[in-house]
Amino acid sequence: MRILIVEDDTPTAEFIERGLQELGHVVDRVSNGKDGVIYALEDAYDLAVIDRMLPGLDGVSIVKSLRGSGSSLPIILLTAMGGVDDRVEGLEAGADDYLVKPFAFSELMARINALSRRPSLKAQITEMHVADLTLDLVRRTTTRSGQNIDLKSREFAVLEVLMRNEGRVVTRTMLLEQVWDFNFLPQTSVVETLISRLRAKIDKPFDTPLLHTIRNTGYSVHAPR
Structure with a gap:
């Protein structure tokens, strides 16, 4: 898959990028919300992993912007805030899943795999x-x-x-x-x-x-x- 990472914390971004690349995925990484929107709208990605707190434009705002532009790109939001209200806000904005930091890479991959099985990510085939x-x-x-x-x-x-x-x-x-x-x-x-x-x-x-x-x-x- 081709995956976009929008994360301003360098160690976290590199951790995700390295793990995905080791599995053969193609990864692009940006560190601010504005670039995240630009990349997501201009290029064909299979999935995006977006941090909740970002400089310039936060993750929820990115999701709203993408959904408002008609994008159906599957999105996993990352956050250090684990409150129910925060998760609900992200999901209602249009995110497909939510992962609270810190997390194991295997859990992130499990969620990516779950999204990859949804009809929204790939056409139904028989x-x-x-x-x-x-x-x-x-x-x-x-x-x-x-x-x-x-x-x-x-x-x-x-x-x-x-x-x-x-x-x-x-x-x-x-x-x-x-x-x-x-x-x-x-x-x-x-x-x-x-x-x-x-x-x-x-x-x-x-x-x-x-x-x-x-x-x-x-x-x-x-x-x-």
């Missing part, structure tokens, strides 16, 4: 393709080179996440959060076990591998490059 691999989201069927592949529900769910992120790295933590709803379970090997089963079904019977392990990072589905 079928996905990567090379000769097809995933039918309505019939819940999988085929490759015209051959039916029998996937169990978890295998299908993992493959769906990977194919929705075609060409991008999906980390083990992201899969645990999205498929198993585990926020933190470092000792489990369920992801590795399932990936092994999935690879045996969608890759090994065919000449060209599509499921790739990115060492020390995660997994990616993409056609040969």
